[in-house]
Each structure stands twice: as C-alpha cells, then as structure tokens.
Amino acid sequence: MSWSLATFNVNGIRARLPLLLDWLKKASPEVACLQETKVTDEDFPTAALEELGYHVYFHGQKSFNGVAILSKQEASEVVSGLEPGDGGQARVLAVRLATGWVVNLYVPQGREVGHEAWHYKLEFLKQVAAMLPRRFDPQEPLVVTGDMNVAPTDLDVYDPKRMAGKVSCHPDERAALQSIEDWGLADLFRQHHPEDKQFTFWDYRLPQSFKRDLGWRIDLILATKPLSAACTECLVDTEPRGLPKPSDHTPVVASFK
Amino acid sequence: MSWSLATFNVNGIRARLPLLLDWLKKASPEVACLQETKVTDEDFPTAALEELGYHVYFHGQKSFNGVAILSKQEASEVVSGLEPGDGGQARVLAVRLATGWVVNLYVPQGREVGHEAWHYKLEFLKQVAAMLPRRFDPQEPLVVTGDMNVAPTDLDVYDPKRMAGKVSCHPDERAALQSIEDWGLADLFRQHHPEDKQFTFWDYRLPQSFKRDLGWRIDLILATKPLSAACTECLVDTEPRGLPKPSDHTPVVASFK
DNA sequence: GGATTCCCTG
DNA sequence: CAGGGAATCC
Numbered sequence: 001m002s003w004s005l006a007t008f009n010v011n012g013i014r015a016r017l018p019l020l021l022d023w024l025k026k027a028s029p030e031v032a033c034l035q036e037t038k039v040t041d042e043d044f045p046t047a048a049l050e051e052l053g054y055h056v057y058f059h060g061q062k063s064f065n066g067v068a069i070l071s072k073q074e075a076s077e078v079v080s081g082l083e084p085g086d087g088g089q090a091r092v093l094a095v096r097l098a099t100g101w102v103v104n105l106y107v108p109q110g111r112e113v114g115h116e117a118w119h120y121k122l123e124f125l126k127q128v129a130a131m132l133p134r135r136f137d138p139q140e141p142l143v144v145t146g147d148m149n150v151a152p153t154d155l156d157v158y159d160p161k162r163m164a165g166k167v168s169c170h171p172d173e174r175a176a177l178q179s180i181e182d183w184g185l186a187d188l189f190r191q192h193h194p195e196d197k198q199f200t201f202w203d204y205r206l207p208q209s210f211k212r213d214l215g216w217r218i219d220l221i222l223a224t225k226p227l228s229a230a231c232t233e234c235l236v237d238t239e240p241r242g243l244p245k246p247s248d249h250t251p252v253v254a255s256f257k
Numbered sequence: 258m259s260w261s262l263a264t265f266n267v268n269g270i271r272a273r274l275p276l277l278l279d280w281l282k283k284a285s286p287e288v289a290c291l292q293e294t295k296v297t298d299e300d301f302p303t304a305a306l307e308e309l310g311y312h313v314y315f316h317g318q319k320s321f322n323g324v325a326i327l328s329k330q331e332a333s334e335v336v337s338g339l340e341p342g343d344g345g346q347a348r349v350l351a352v353r354l355a356t357g358w359v360v361n362l363y364v365p366q367g368r369e370v371g372h373e374a375w376h377y378k379l380e381f382l383k384q385v386a387a388m389l390p391r392r393f394d395p396q397e398p399l400v401v402t403g404d405m406n407v408a409p410t411d412l413d414v415y416d417p418k419r420m421a422g423k424v425s426c427h428p429d430e431r432a433a434l435q436s437i438e439d440w441g442l443a444d445l446f447r448q449h450h451p452e453d454k455q456f457t458f459w460d461y462r463l464p465q466s467f468k469r470d471l472g473w474r475i476d477l478i479l480a481t482k483p484l485s486a487a488c489t490e491c492l493v494d495t496e497p498r499g500l501p502k503p504s505d506h507t508p509v510v511a512s513f514k
Numbered sequence: 515g516g517a518t519t520c521c522c523t524g
Numbered sequence: 525c526a527g528g529g530a531a532t533c534c
Contacts, residue, residue: 269517
C-alpha cells in the first residue's frame with residue numbers, strides 16, 4: 001500500500017483555509033503536517049478538515065507559531081512540545097501512526113544572526129537533536145518534517161553569495177540541522193533530486209519573489225532508513241504559491257511504497 | 258429617455274468593491290450615490306468605476322464617513338460639504354446633472370438618544386433643512402438621497418415597540434426629517450409602496466438579522482415634484498445583502514421616465 | 515459582525 | 525506583503 005506525506009507552512013490556517021481545503025482535495029496526502037497555524041486550539045477549524053476524512057491533531061497558541069497534523073489514519077499516540085524549555089511556544093507536534101512516527105517542527109526563524117531569537121533558534125535545533133535519540137529509534141520508520149528555517153546548502157537559496165552567513169544560511173544553523181540528520185535521517189527531496197535548485201518558500205516582501213523564483217528550500221521531509229528506502233519520490237508542489245491569497249510557502253510531498 | 262438613480266451605503270468601498278462592481282454591471286443605474294466609503298480621496302478606487310462608464314465624484318476622509326456619486330453623465334457642478342460646521346466630516350456631496358441636482362447625504366447615526374453624537378445628528382438634519390431652501394428650488398428637479406439614519410415611521414422598523422423613542426426612531430429625529438421633506442420632497446419608495454414593510458438595513462450585530470428580516474428602512478430617495486411626478490417605480494434591491502461579504506445596507510433604486 | 519487603522523511579526 | 529490582534533465605530 002502506497003501513501004504520501006506532505007509538509008506545508010500555511011501562514012495562518014484560518015486565512016488559508018479555502019486554499020488548503022482545495023489543495024487537500026486534489027493532492028489527498030495520507031498525512032499533512034502544517035506549520036504557522038496561528039490559531040488557538042479553541043479556534044482550530046477542525047470540522048472542515050474532518051469532513052475531508054482526516055483525523056486532526058493540533059498544538060496552537062494565540063498569534064504566532066502553531067503546528068498541526070492531519071492524518072487519514074488515527075494516531076495511537078500524540079505528543080505536543082519539546083519539553084522542557086521550548087519556551088511555551090507551539091512549535092512541535094508528534095504523532096504515532098501505523099506507518100511510523102511523524103514529528104512536525106516549526107523551527108524559529110531567528111530574525112538576525114546574533115539576535116536573541118537566533119540564539120533561541122540554535123538552542124531549539126540542539127534540543128531537537130537531543131530529543132530524537134531520547135524518544136525514538138533510527139532503525140524504526142520515522143519522519144521529521146516541517147519548516148526548518150534553514151536552507152541546508154547553497155543549492156537551497158536563490159543567491160548564496162548575498163545570503164552567505166545570513167540567517168537560515170549561517171554555518172552554525174546548517175551544522176545544527178546536519179547534526180539532526182546525522183542521527184539517521186535523509187533529506188528526501190535531495191535524495192531524489194541531488195542537483196535541483198527547487199525552493200519551497202518565497203518571501204512576500206521581495207517584490208515578485210515567486211515569479212522571479214527568488215526563494216529558499218527550508219521546508220524539509222527527513223526520514224529514517226526504513227522510510228527513505230521506501231520513498232519513491234519527493235516533490236515540491238509549486239501550484240498553491242501561484243494562486244490568489246497564497247501562503248509564502250508551498251507544500252512538499254513525499255511518496256512511499 | 259428613462260433613467261434610474263440608486264443609493265447604497267457600501268460600508269467601506271474598498272472592502273465592497275467586487276460586490277459593488279458586480280451590482281453596478283447588473284443594475285446599471287444612471288446615477289449611484291454611495292455612503293460610508295471610508296476612504297480618503299487619495300485612495301478612492303476611481304479607475305474600476307470609470308471602466309464601467311461612470312464619472313466619479315467623491316468626498317472622503319480617513320476611517321469614517323465618506324460619500325461618492327457615480328454618474329454616467331458628467332456633472333456641471335460639484336459641491337462638497339454642508340458648510341459651515343459639518344464638523345469637517347465627509348457626509349455631504351451634491352452634483353448638478355442634466356437631470357437635475359443630486360444631493361447625497363450620510364446622516365450621523367447618533368449612537369444613543371441624548372448622546373453628544375445624537376445632538377450632532379439633530380443639528381446636522383437641521384442644517385440640511387436650512388441648506389435646501391438656501392441653495393435650491395423645490396420647483397426644480399432635485400433628489401436628496403442617502404443614508405438618513407432615521408426610519409420615517411413605525412412601518413419602517415421591524416419592531417416599532419422595541420424601538421420606540423430609540424435612536425433612528427426618536428420623535429425629534431423624525432420631526433427633523435419631516436421638516437426636510439416639508440420643503441417639498443416626496444419619499445419615492447413610500448409614494449409607490451404606501452403599505453410595504455420593506456427594509457434597507459439589517460444590523461450585522463443582530464444574529465441572522467437579514468434572514469429573519471429584522472431591519473430598518475433608513476436609506477431614502479427623496480425628490481422634488483418634477484421628479485416625484487416622473488418617478489415610475491422605487492424598489493429595494495435585496496439581493497446584494499444576501500451575497501457573501503455584504504454591506505449591512507442594500508441598494509434602493511428609483512426609476513424615472 | 516464587520517470595516518478601519520495601527521502595531522508586531524515574518 | 526501578508527497574518528493576527530486590539531481598539532474604535534456603526
């Protein structure tokens with residue numbers, strides 16, 4: 001039985017609901033990991049998503065952050081947060097599905113290199129690296145996905161020279177991401193497309209960024225060996241970013257046999 | 258040659274632009290008087306309206322109020338405001354067309370009976386009553402239209418008992434409106450429909466107010482004898498209030514032969 | 515309930 | 525440029 005998993009930073013699930021529902025109807029991933037839902041659990045639009053046949057798991061807060069996982073299969077376990085010390089920010093949600101664990105991350109953006117928020121970002125990445133071996137087994141099927149806010153290599157930014165040493169391209173961030181992968185995770189998009197300059201995020205603030213393809217690949221699907229070996233394809237679905245009222249990110253989808 | 262004139266409190270012309278354009282295309286009134294445009298003259302969406310064949314006249318301010326007149330015929334005169342002492346609020350706009358003068362009003366709502374804003378409302382109505390004989394001739398064709406924020410009689414409110422003595426139904430407001438009409442204006446809707454309980458405004462804040470028809474008739478088209486005699490019909494177009502993202506008001510249209 | 519403006523974040 | 529939030533007004 002083949003299945004697929006998506007990650008999508010929706011930048012406000014309430015503002016994005018029509019677009020998200022349309023996309024889910026078409027793409028119909030078995031599992032969808034959402035970031036930046038920007039909504040309290042109280043106000044999460046559960047009903048509309050359940051109508052599409054998803055079990056809905058979420059971990060939200062008032063204005064910022066917020067993660068959710070939609071799954072056609074019911075989860076047997078749900079874990080919110082990175083405890084202890086993710087600062088109360090709603091950035092981590094994990095569920096155990098029949099196909100394995102899915103860990104959904106919304107890594108802090110970090111503002112500027114050296115900024116307090118940037119140190120927090122590095123700390124967060126280190127805590128993820130520490131959490132994985134504590135909670136999981138790299139021999140078991142597991143996905144770590146989400147908006148990492150780190151472009152793994154220079155291939156993953158539109159202008160590596162301009163971005164060199166800047167936030168999301170800084171060596172310390174890349175090293176922190178690498179040490180997460182070193183535990184035993186493969187970057188599925190890169191595994192299937194070793195050379196492609198394909199982005200998943202185009203800043204609203206850069207004029208015409210999407211049209212001119214001035215982007216970053218920061219939304220990743222990482223998987224342990226059992227799943228990376230079963231992965232048949234990993235693609236960026238660029239269409240939603242071109243529709244009216246888009247998120248600044250677009251979905252990434254991995255298919256498994 | 259027959260023609261029609263509409264009044265429509267759009268409650269924010271920028272937020273209402275798609276709905277307004279659709280309605281204008283269908284109804285195609287010769288003249289449309291708009292209230293609560295809520296936009297500065299700088300930001301008025303002139304182009305989109307001109308594309309529909311209208312000359313566009315407006316008198317706006319930053320967040321509140323704002324009036325505009327769209328006319329397929331060019332105006333030979335345009336007068337903004339009620340000078341002196343309409344408090345700088347953008348509530349009055351008059352244009353001279355081939356078919357006669359059109360005076361577009363957005364009467365203050367008044368908040369609560371006795372409130373400072375309510376006294377201002379009465380003062381405003383008195384100033385309108387004083388301005389008409391000073392500027393115009395009741396023997397000439399003239400329309401005074403807009404959101405009067407007064408329901409002329411108990412027939413014009415959904416629950417006259419509940420509303421008795423309240424804002425927009427208070428005897429002093431009705432008397433002030435009556436003294437405007439006494440100069441020589443007929444209420445065209447009421448002239449053609451002496452008994453109809455037909456509303457033009459349904460409050461957003463009353464749950465299901467439109468569906469349950471809990472409304473007020475406060476958007477009026479008044480005309481001097483030459484035009485009231487030429488008026489063949491006056492109707493409330495209820496459709497726009499039922500569409501997605503509606504104004505709380507709906508257009509009223511008068512037809513003339 | 516909805517439009518506006520102003521503020522904060524990305 | 526776009527989301528959310530709080531305050532103001534109707």
